[in-house]
Amino acid sequence: MVTIFSLLAELKRDLISDRTKIALAQAKAAGKKLCRPKGPGKSMLDGREDEIKDLLSKGVNKANIARILGVAWGTTEIISRKRNCRAGPNSSFPVEGDSVCKTQSNQPLSPGVL
Numbered sequence: 001m002v003t004i005f006s007l008l009a010e011l012k013r014d015l016i017s018d019r020t021k022i023a024l025a026q027a028k029a030a031g032k033k034l035c036r037p038k039g040p041g042k043s044m045l046d047g048r049e050d051e052i053k054d055l056l057s058k059g060v061n062k063a064n065i066a067r068i069l070g071v072a073w074g075t076t077e078i079i080s081r082k083r084n085c086r087a088g089p090n091s092s093f094p095v096e097g098d099s100v101c102k103t104q105s106n107q108p109l110s111p112g113v114l
Contacts, residue, residue, distance in 0.1 A: 043075070043079060044069075044070075044071050044075065045069065045071065045075065045076070045079045048069065049079070051069075052065060052069075052076065052079065052080060055068065056080070062076045062077055062080065
């Protein structure tokens with residue numbers, strides 16, 4: 001009895017999958033976009049890169065910058081990476097390639113270690 005139900009469920013799943021693939025192919029052939037629509041592309045921190053750089057150069061960590069700006073920590077991390085908002089060699093936030101960003105053996109740190 002259980003075997004019959006499992007076979008029927010598998011058959012139904014295959015039929016649904018086939019119908020979905022056919023419908024997507026027809027929509028694509030009709031010229032419809034099948035991807036997720038793009039968002040507005042704006043961030044809460046647009047235009048505040050100088051403020052972020054200034055805070056980083058003063059040694060403020062990204063979690064505190066996020067609290068100051070009223071956004072999540074991940075948002076400041078993404079903005080700082082995308083817009084290259086990093087502090088210089090005199091700050092406590094080392095940048096890859098700076099003399100501060102070396103290990104004790106004077107080997108450069110890998111990008112994931114920062």
